[in-house]
Amino acid sequence: MKIMNCPLNGPRNISEFVWGGEVKPMPDPAATSDQDWAEWLFLENNEAGIVREWWCHVPTSFWFIAERNTVTDEILKTYPAGDVFKSRVDFAAKAEKQS
Amino acid sequence: MNAIAPASHLRRSFIYRLLAASGAEFGEVNGGAVALHYGGSREAELATARRLGLADLSVLPHGGFKGKGTVEWLTAQGLAIGPDSNVAYKQAGGEWAARLAPTEIFLLDSLAGTGALLQRLNAAWQWAAAAPRPAQGYPMPRQDSHAWFMATGAFVPEMFAKICGVDLRREHFAEGAIAQTSVAKMSAIIIRADRPAKDGRVTPAYHVLADIASAEYLWTCLMDAAAEFDGKPVGLRALRDLEA
Structure with a gap:
């Protein structure tokens, strides 16, 4: 079986992991258009080559980031999300629409 | 301790029907019905536990604490918890404090089952x-x-090799080591907690924690995997005898 290295638990069978989509910068929810928001939320680029993705180790619910070559199907690198997201991101709440 | 009918207790094993079908005799521990032994001789059941035995401890007290500040609070309450995640730390009363994550502690009572801690x-x-x-x-x-x-x-370890991808052999999986992994396709937590006897003989022992809703499934899988090595269910008495 294919092995993935979980940054918390070490090398494990790939069946213990689920894919969580590409790592993409989140647009400012208060400023972005509905279309851009939907694209960010639902659409994937599906690049051929090296991609950066969210993966979850299911038995521990541990989310981390993996770099993977989608052409050769190799897992190049895995690391905790904290290596990328180092600080809390706050957004101003969007003003409620007046009806 | 006299045998009791598990159905007469509100707190009873989740798989008591399977255990009863294997010949379990139940007794009361901390207000719940626990499979104490399986009717044969005490020595024979102890020998099974030294070879390959499976016991259900679900009725014994287990729980935990999590969230920011958990370890500091538990330490202030007198628990000894080390710095590493995925390691279980044995407490003075024989309980285990399993550090599943930096701020998540799963507590397993000792086999006395009083739940005092x-x-x-x-x-x-x-x-x-x-x-x-x-x-x-x-x-x-x-x-x-x-x-x-x-x-x-x-x-x-040989039995788990059939249903779990993590190497649980003693030289690779130290006392207190935790594997949060997949066992028989279910998410489960395995903790190595050997049972040392007074004569120095150490019996390998592993706690297995998994979703209660699939307890019957997992027990059946474990029994099936154990059959190849002549593994059998054992009661709490045999587990206690391992440390006698």
């Missing part, structure tokens, strides 16, 4: 009346969410 901690924990509340974690009740099995004996 968990009772004391649950009584001591209080949400501060007003903000700002100190970071002290919060209780993580696991008594009715997690089945708790114990596998003992020399053949346990």
Whole structure:
């Protein structure tokens, strides 16, 4: 079986992991258009080559980031999300629409 | 201790029908019905536990605490918890404090099953009346969410090799090591907690924690995997005898 290295638990069978989509910068929810928001939320680029993705180790619910070559199907690198997201991101709440 | 009917107790094994079908004799431990032995001779059941035995401890007290400040609070309550995650730390009373994550501690009672430590901690924990509340974690009740099995004996690593991808052999999986992994396609937590006898003989022993809703499935899978090595269910008495 294919092995993935979980940054918390070490090398494990790939069946213990689920894919969580590409790592993409989140647009400012208060400023972005509905279309851009939907694209960010639902659409994937599906690049051929090296991609950066969210993966979850299911038995521990541990989310981390993996770099993977989608052409050769190799897992190049895995690391905790904290290596990328180092600080809390706050957004101003969007003003409620007046009806 | 006289045999009791498990159905007469509100707290009983989640798989008591399977255990009873295997010949289990139940007794009361901390107000719940626990499979104490399986009717044969005490020595024979102890020999099974040294070879490959499976026991259901789900009725014994287990729970935990999680959240920011948990480890500091538990340390202040007298627990000894080391710095590493995925390591279980044995407490003075024989309980295990399993550090599943930096701020998540799963507590397993000793096989005496009195629940004294968990009772004391649950009584001591209080949400501060007003903000700002100190970071002290919060209780993580696991008594009715997690089945708790114990596998003992020399053949346990070989049995797990059939249903689990993690190498549990003793030289690779130290005392107190934790594997949060997949067992028989279910998410499960395995903790190595050997049973040392007074004569120095150490029996390999592993706690298995998994979703209670699939307890019958997992027990059946474990029994099926154990059959190849002549593994059999054992009662709490044999587990206690391992340390006698």
